[in-house]
Amino acid sequence: MMPANRTREVDESLVKEKEAAFAEYIQRKGLKTTRQRNTIISVFFKLRGHISVEELLNEVKKVNPRIGYATVYRTLHLLVESNLVEERRFGDGLARYEGHSDVEHHDHMICLECGIISEFYNPRLEALQEKLAEENNFEIYRHRLELYGACKDKEECNRRKNSKAAEARGA
Ligand SMILES: [Zn+2]
Ligand SMILES: [Zn+2]
Numbered sequence: 001m002m003p004a005n006r007t008r009e010v011d012e013s014l015v016k017e018k019e020a021a022f023a024e025y026i027q028r029k030g031l032k033t034t035r036q037r038n039t040i041i042s043v044f045f046k047l048r049g050h051i052s053v054e055e056l057l058n059e060v061k062k063v064n065p066r067i068g069y070a071t072v073y074r075t076l077h078l079l080v081e082s083n084l085v086e087e088r089r090f091g092d093g094l095a096r097y098e099g100h101s102d103v104e105h106h107d108h109m110i111c112l113e114c115g116i117i118s119e120f121y122n123p124r125l126e127a128l129q130e131k132l133a134e135e136n137n138f139e140i141y142r143h144r145l146e147l148y149g150a151c152k153d154k155e156e157c158n159r160r161k162n163s164k165a166a167e168a169r170g171a
Pocket of ligand 2 (some may be wrong): 111112113114115116150151156157158162
């Protein structure tokens with residue numbers, strides 16, 4: 001199992017690679033490259049993790065305060081279309097975006113109290129799913145497994161919950 005909330009180092013070459021792949025996609029689509037879009041993309045790939053539109057907007061505004069919600073939203077959707085990013089919706093229904101292909105396949109555990117999202121990967125579980133499919137004469141293309149519950153560490157969980165509530169009040 002991977003450690004929960006593993007921190008991912010910013011990998012500059014990976015960011016560059018993603019930017020190039022996206023530029024190629026934009027060109028294929030016959031769209032124009034815009035500086036705002038480039039800013040959004042590089043901020044997104046530097047952030048990593050499971051990012052909501054609002055979270056991305058906050059970070060983007062630190063770089064260019066003129067960039068608005070609609071541009072961030074549209075850019076994220078282009079990233080999803082280009083297959084560089086996956087949209088995920090966990091228990092709260094809020095769309096979160098995760099750059100994939102840079103991270104190996106993983107599944108998620110979601111705390112319904114504090115909202116923290118942990119990642120895990122278990123080869124035995126993966127193999128079991130393959131076996132189940134086999135037994136059902138079924139071929140799996142992809143899967144997503146989401147476990148909902150709550151942190152056992154109530155102290156940490158409450159601390160996160162309170163700081164999130166304070167953040168929401170301040171925003
Ligand atoms: Zn994830
Ligand atoms: Zn929690």
